[in-house]
Amino acid sequence: AQSVTQLGSHVSVSEGALVLLRCNYSSSVPPYLFWYVQYPNQGLQLLLKYTTGATLVKGINGFEAEFKKSETSFHLTKPSAHMSDAAEYFCASSGSARQLTFGSGTQLTVLP
Amino acid sequence: GAGVSQSPRYKVAKRGQDVALRCDPISGHVSLFWYQQALGQGPEFLTYFQNEAQLDKSGLPSDRFFAERPEGSVSTLKIQRTQQEDSAVYLCASSFQVGDTQYFGPGTRLTVL
Numbered sequence: 001a002q003s004v005t006q007l008g009s010h011v012s013v014s015e016g017a018l019v020l021l022r023c024n025y026s027s028s029v030p031p032y033l034f035w036y037v038q039y040p041n042q043g044l045q046l047l048l049k050y051t052t053g054a055t056l057v058k059g060i061n062g063f064e065a066e067f068k069k070s071e072t073s074f075h076l077t078k079p080s081a082h083m084s085d086a087a088e089y090f091c092a093s094s095g096s097a098r099q100l101t102f103g104s105g106t107q108l109t110v111l112p
Numbered sequence: 113g114a115g116v117s118q119s120p121r122y123k124v125a126k127r128g129q130d131v132a133l134r135c136d137p138i139s140g141h142v143s144l145f146w147y148q149q150a151l152g153q154g155p156e157f158l159t160y161f162q163n164e165a166q167l168d169k170s171g172l173p174s175d176r177f178f179a180e181r182p183e184g185s186v187s188t189l190k191i192q193r194t195q196q197e198d199s200a201v202y203l204c205a206s207s208f209q210v211g212d213t214q215y216f217g218p219g220t221r222l223t224v225l
Binding site for chain 1: 116143145147152153154155156157160168171203205210211213214215216217218219
């Protein structure tokens with residue numbers, strides 16, 4: 001069975017500061033890993049995904065994440081936060097079962 | 113259409129009523145998923161279709177939940193005799209093929225009074 005843990009249900013950063021959202025996964029097989037963003041009253045939008053190959057994955061809006069098998073982590077980063085980044089972020093994994101297993105989410109607040 | 117659409121966007125039901133939630137996937141997408149997102153939580157898998165075949169319904173919480181996709185396109189999630197604990201946002205997602213990126217609709221927010 002797969003599980004995803006997101007450390008920190010709320011993260012606040014100042015505009016222009018580094019964004020770091022943490023995600024650890026548990027899987028018996030090499031998983032596919034995803035980060036989604038959810039704005040209020042909207043569906044989930046894919047930021048980036050890792051399937052195979054390069055462990056540093058670049059996504060939209062300047063976000064990137066690094067797959068670290070030894071640490072079972074897939075943390076999301078962005079060098080400089082923008083006010084428009086304020087949203088809820090979900091890490092997810094999928095394996096042979098194909099459906100996504102989500103973490104509980106991290107609400108990102110960007111302070112002016 | 114350009115994306116996954118869901119209707120209604122909001123639904124209020126009295127406890128015990130039946131509800132039907134509709135999902136229109138992206139045209140040509142083979143796979144369709146339903147997820148339930150409780151307040152303050154991440155989405156949880158309910159069921160999965162490949163074309164018209166329901167291949168996995170292991171996430172459906174009770175036999176009051178039923179999903180169908182009779183022609184391999186539009187899907188309906190039906191909840192019978194709704195209970196307060198059914199209050200949640202129900203998300204639909206589709207992908208071109210099994211294992212491809214899932215694209216999500218805006219969800220239906222169900223409130224059971």
